[in-house]
Amino acid sequence: MMRILTYVSYLVHVLIFVSCAVVGPSPPGGPEDKTPPVLINQTPPNKAVNQKPTKITLYYDEYVLIDLVAKDFVITPSIPIMPPIISLGKRVQLDLSKVELRPNTTYSITTGSIIKDNNNNNVAPSQKIVFSTGPVIDSLKISGTITDSYRQTLPDNIIFSLYNSVDLDSTILRDKPLYYTQSIGGSFKLDYISPGSYKLFALEDKNQNLTLDVGESVSFIDGNIFLNKDTVFTTAIRLFPYQGEGLSISNIIVNPNLTVIKTSAPIDSIWTSNPNRVLYKDYNESKDSVSLFTNNKTAFGLIDTFHIYTIAGNKRIQIDTIITQKPDDKFVLPKTSIRINISKENLRRYGYFLSLKSNVPIRKVDASMLRFTGNNLPISVKDMVIPKDSERFEYFINVSGNDRLAYRLIVLPGAVVDVFGVANKDTLVAGFSAFNDKTFGSLNGYLISSKKSKSRTKYFELINDKGVVIAKSSFKDSTNFDIKYLDAGTYFIRVVADVNENGRWDGGNLWLRRRPEEVIYSNPLVVKTGWLIKDIRLELPF
Numbered sequence: 001m002m003r004i005l006t007y008v009s010y011l012v013h014v015l016i017f018v019s020c021a022v023v024g025p026s027p028p029g030g031p032e033d034k035t036p037p038v039l040i041n042q043t044p045p046n047k048a049v050n051q052k053p054t055k056i057t058l059y060y061d062e063y064v065l066i067d068l069v070a071k072d073f074v075i076t077p078s079i080p081i082m083p084p085i086i087s088l089g090k091r092v093q094l095d096l097s098k099v100e101l102r103p104n105t106t107y108s109i110t111t112g113s114i115i116k117d118n119n120n121n122n123v124a125p126s127q128k129i130v131f132s133t134g135p136v137i138d139s140l141k142i143s144g145t146i147t148d149s150y151r152q153t154l155p156d157n158i159i160f161s162l163y164n165s166v167d168l169d170s171t172i173l174r175d176k177p178l179y180y181t182q183s184i185g186g187s188f189k190l191d192y193i194s195p196g197s198y199k200l201f202a203l204e205d206k207n208q209n210l211t212l213d214v215g216e217s218v219s220f221i222d223g224n225i226f227l228n229k230d231t232v233f234t235t236a237i238r239l240f241p242y243q244g245e246g247l248s249i250s251n252i253i254v255n256p257n258l259t260v261i262k263t264s265a266p267i268d269s270i271w272t273s274n275p276n277r278v279l280y281k282d283y284n285e286s287k288d289s290v291s292l293f294t295n296n297k298t299a300f301g302l303i304d305t306f307h308i309y310t311i312a313g314n315k316r317i318q319i320d321t322i323i324t325q326k327p328d329d330k331f332v333l334p335k336t337s338i339r340i341n342i343s344k345e346n347l348r349r350y351g352y353f354l355s356l357k358s359n360v361p362i363r364k365v366d367a368s369m370l371r372f373t374g375n376n377l378p379i380s381v382k383d384m385v386i387p388k389d390s391e392r393f394e395y396f397i398n399v400s401g402n403d404r405l406a407y408r409l410i411v412l413p414g415a416v417v418d419v420f421g422v423a424n425k426d427t428l429v430a431g432f433s434a435f436n437d438k439t440f441g442s443l444n445g446y447l448i449s450s451k452k453s454k455s456r457t458k459y460f461e462l463i464n465d466k467g468v469v470i471a472k473s474s475f476k477d478s479t480n481f482d483i484k485y486l487d488a489g490t491y492f493i494r495v496v497a498d499v500n501e502n503g504r505w506d507g508g509n510l511w512l513r514r515r516p517e518e519v520i521y522s523n524p525l526v527v528k529t530g531w532l533i534k535d536i537r538l539e540l541p542f
Contacts, residue, residue, distance in 0.1 A: 037064050037117045037124040044131055051131045054097040056109070058127065060090050063118035071157075071208045072112030072126075076192070077105060078176040078210070085114065104134030108192040110181075130192055140193040144233030146183050146202045148217065149240045149516040150505055152492070155217065157205045158183035158239070160190060165197035165224040169510065172201055172218070176210040186236075197226045202237045218242045218510055240507035240516040257420065259292040268502055272305065279419040280361040280392060287504060293361055293419055336360045336418050340409055340430035341394070344440075348485040349471050352386070352396035353435055354409065361392040361419045369415030370397070374407035374431075392419070403436040435485065441527035444482040445536025447475070447495060457498045458540070465490040465524075474503065486527045493522035497542040518542045 041059040044051050066087045073085070084095040092115055101107065108130050115124040130137060142162075148154050161177030178198070181190040188202075200221035203212055212218055217239035225231075243265045253260040261270070266287040272278050280293040338358045347353035356365060386396045397409070411428035447460060462471040462483055470491065471483050496505045497518040508516040522538050 033117070033120050034122060035117075036122040037062050037115065039124070039127055042127075042129065046128075047130045047132075047137055049132045049135050049137060052101050052133050053131065054095075056094040056096065056129060056131075058092040058111075058115075058129075060092070060115075060124065063090055064092060064124065065116050065118055065121075066092065067114050067116055067121075067123075072110070072182055073114050074108075074110040074112065074181065076108050076179045076181075076190075077102065078178060078180070087115075101133050104132075106130065106132045106134075106136075106138035106192050106194065138192055138194040140195060140227050140230060141189065141191040142193065142227065142231045142233075143187070143189040145186050145236045146188060146219070147186060147236040147238055149219075149238040149507065150519055152521055154183075154186050154239075155204050155206075157208060158186075158188075159203050159205050159210070160188040160237075161201050161203060161210075162190070162193070162198040163201070165199055167199060169199070169220075172203070172212045172510075174211060177201070180210065193227060195228045197224045200225055202239060204239060212242055214242060214244050216242055219508070220510060220513070222513065238508075238516060242510060243507075257294055259294060260289065261292070262289045264288070266504065266506070282361065282393070295420075336420075336422050336424075338411075338416050338424050338428065340411065340428055342430065342432045344435055344485055344487075345470070346396065347435060348483065350396060352398055354397045354399055354432060355394050356397065356411065356416060357394045358416065358418060359393070360422075362395060363392075363417045363419050363421070365395050365417075366415050369412040371410040371412065372399070372407055373410065374405060400434060403434045405433065407432055437484065438530050440485045441488055441529055441531045441533070442482070442484040442486055443491075443525060443527060443533040443536060444480065445534070445538070446480050447478060447493075448537065448539045449476075449478045450540055450542060456542070457501045458542070459496050459498050459503065461494045461496070463492050463494055465492075474498070488527055488529045491525045491527060493525070493536070493538055495520050495538065495540055 037060040039058055040061050043057050044053055064087050066085055068085075073082075075082075079099050081098075083099055086093050086095070094109070108128060111124070111127045111129070113123045113126065116122060117124070132138070144160075146154065146158055146160065159177075159180050159182055161172075161180040163171055163175075163177055167175075179190055179193055181188055183202075201212075202219040204217035205211075206216050207213065219237045219239045221233075221237070248264045249261065250264050251260075251262040267283075267290065268287070270281065270290055270292075272292070277294050278292050279295055282291045282293070283289070336358060337360075338356060341355045341357045343353055343355065346355060356362070386398055387394075408429060408431050411424065413425050413427060414423045417423045447458075449456075449458070457474060457476055459472060459474045460479070460481060461469050462481075463469055470486070471481075473481070498504075499517050500506065505519065506517050508514050518541070520538070520540060520542075522536070525533055525536070527533060
């Protein structure tokens with residue numbers, strides 16, 4: 001009996017010892033803890049002067065952890081290497097022992113979202129820790145807003161940064177900024193800045209390395225800014241894509257009958273030393289790629305020189321010259337493929353719903369080789385075949401008919417001839433009906449140019465909520481628009497100030513200090529089937 005009591009007493013002592021030794025999460029049960037950790041003290045105290053601390057300690061009211069994944073921890077002025085941050089129970093310690101702090105400098109540390117409680121990952125409120133290695137705390141502030149020059153929404157990870165005025169612009173490519181802060185919802189506020197002269201930039205920091213990389217967006221403030229008082233930018237800083245330090249050839253594919261040239265940025269024209277050899281030039285929509293369909297029957301194996309131009313301001317500038325050698329004989333040009341296309345998108349943009357499309361530029365279409373049948377009723381045909389703008393991959397067929405009746409289009413062999421002189425060998429057949437206006441929505445309205453920008457070229461686009469261009473037209477003075485055959489959905493009007501009249505939006509240039517072309521969007525336009533949204537008015541600032 002004594003042995004049993006002794007064993008029970010030993011077991012009770014062991015359980016009491018184990019329960020007293022447990023540190024960390026509370027036992028399960030009860031309501032979920034949603035209260036974040038609360039800061040109760042810190043050393044050195046906030047806004048202390050004449051300090052060169054080797055460590056900074058934050059004391060919380062509960063056990064905390066460090067989330068090293070969070071990227072919103074900021075120290076300004078920037079230091080070369082991020083110091084170690086560790087959690088010690090209810091304390092967080094920042095080790096500055098290996099950081100060479102500058103004399104007479106105010107340091108600001110923003111903890112962001114890196115501190116969480118030990119139980120439910122409740123994020124502690126961000127803290128601003130400030131101290132000075134000199135006798136005063138610098139207190140200048142700068143604030144403003146950042147927008148995207150072209151997109152309706154601002155990308156993630158936007159920072160606003162200051163560099164020393166003596167730094168070159170290219171410093172943004174390799175060095176961290178002196179001061180920086182993250183934009184929240186397009187707004188920024190940077191404080192505890194020392195008076196002085198600075199270069200100012202905004203940056204989309206996709207990879208969060210605090211430097212500018214190709215594929216990110218950037219903006220700048222003209223000249224050096226001398227800060228000696230709090231500053232608020234009343235005009236939004238507009239981001240534009242950064243495409244590198246200059247336009248260059250990114251890839252060239254040379255084949256018999258086809259040369260494809262890809263560039264790092266849009267180009268405006270290309271000239272060849274053998275103009276008679278080039279049958280057709282096809283630029284992609286963004287104009288950073290051009291396909292040259294060439295005649296190799298008379299000039300196979302010739303060396304070609306291509307001169308590539310872009311437009312800066314109103315001047316055409318030659319930016320590159322390339323020489324192509326004899327192409328690879330093993331390449332076989334893809335077989336010409338022609339199809340009948342029935343498209344309400346074409347009806348909306350161009351007024352025609354029936355067309356012939358090819359993967360190779362079309363030289364001509366013989367309207368006498370087209371046949372229409374159906375319901376024993378003739379179909380109305382006017383000016384039969386019309387090229388789509390300057391594009392030669394698609395030809396419209398101008399027809400009209402009854403939406404309640406079925407028709408067939410028959411394209412006989414030899415009706416379509418491509419730029420290489422090859423005609424279709426097979427008969428093409430497709431059934432179709434005309435479109436009924438009542439199954440679509442429509443809208444109309446006015447674009448009002450500002451007095452200062454009349455006679456300046458602009459272009460109008462209607463885009464859907466996915467950013468797809470539905471309709472587009474160019475204009476100078478105030479103009480009206482009337483768009484039909486719209487599917488039910490949400491749309492926006494976008495107007496671009498086309499400064500160099502090249503028919504596309506041009507971003508800025510960091511090195512030439514050129515601003516991006518201005519863009520304005522309308523409010524959302526909700527189109528319903530059978531409805532007309534009328535008398536829309538959009539007043540333009542340009």
